[in-house]
Amino acid sequence: DAGVIQSPRHEVTEMGQEVTLRCKPISGHDYLFWYRQTMMRGLELLIYFNNNVPIDDSGMPEDRFSAKMPNASFSTLKIQPSEPRDSAVYFCASSFRGGASIYGYTFGSGTRLTVV
Amino acid sequence: AQSVTQLDSQVPVFEEAPVELRCNYSSSVSVYLFWYVQYPNQGLQLLLKYLSGSTLVKGINGFEAEFNKSQTSFHLRKPSVHISDTAEYFCAVSDRTGANNLFFGTGTRLTVIP
Numbered sequence: 001d002a003g004v005i006q007s008p009r010h011e012v013t014e015m016g017q018e019v020t021l022r023c024k025p026i027s028g029h030d031y032l033f034w035y036r037q038t039m040m041r042g043l044e045l046l047i048y049f050n051n052n053v054p055i056d057d058s059g060m061p062e063d064r065f066s067a068k069m070p071n072a073s074f075s076t077l078k079i080q081p082s083e084p085r086d087s088a089v090y091f092c093a094s095s096f097r098g099g100a101s102i103y104g105y106t107f108g109s110g111t112r113l114t115v116v
Numbered sequence: 117a118q119s120v121t122q123l124d125s126q127v128p129v130f131e132e133a134p135v136e137l138r139c140n141y142s143s144s145v146s147v148y149l150f151w152y153v154q155y156p157n158q159g160l161q162l163l164l165k166y167l168s169g170s171t172l173v174k175g176i177n178g179f180e181a182e183f184n185k186s187q188t189s190f191h192l193r194k195p196s197v198h199i200s201d202t203a204e205y206f207c208a209v210s211d212r213t214g215a216n217n218l219f220f221g222t223g224t225r226l227t228v229i230p
Contacts, residue, residue: 004159042220042221042222042223043206043220043223045217045218048217056217091159091160093159093160104150104152104162104165104208104218105160105162105218106162107152107159107160107161108159109157109158109159110158110159
């Protein structure tokens with residue numbers, strides 16, 4: 001398996017633009033997580049899905065952020081409009097059947113977002 | 117809810133010296149514990165985990181960790197570090213109730229000095 005695949009690896013955009021981050025989880029994994037990593041706040045859980053259904057989005061910073069999982073093999077995290085304070089590395093992770101409690105997560109390589 | 121405290125934000129150590137990265141957790145229920153490693157410009161990789169049984173857990177790359185319930189700690193150790201161990205290390209905890217969530221510490225930056 002190729003692991004969790006995220007695209008793009010790097011994104012530079014201007015303030016006010018829409019940004020879409022993409023994630024392909026490991027086949028067969030039924031949980032998908034979006035994390036944000038910054039120097040100031042460390043790793044923050046933004047939202048997670050189980051069987052394509054959002055379970056907990058309490059970590060989403062504000063309405064400018066939205067996430068979808070239209071099918072088991074694809075998820076997007078969208079920021080509209082983007083702001084400089086959104087600059088961070090965004091990670092996607094997946095796990096299998098409550099795997100965080102037993103197996104941990106498999107992380108993608110992340111998308112480094114820079115909003116100028 | 118659970119929380120994790122990594123006491124040291126940065127740990128410099130000379131090559132071939134031993135190292136210990138400290139992790140303490142707080143939880144009102146029984147937990148599972150994890151250590152992840154993040155190499156520069158990469159995602160997090162699972163280093164080792166404690167689920168049950170022996171309190172000494174061995175992971176990849178010669179790392180091990182010991183679960184100490186009375187001290188609510190899960191410190192990571194390696195008897196002799198290599199330059200390639202330079203990375204960020206994250207301790208994480210999840211509860212055993214079935215809630216599928218990992219709580220991460222703020223990370224410890226290990227720098228191995230030649």
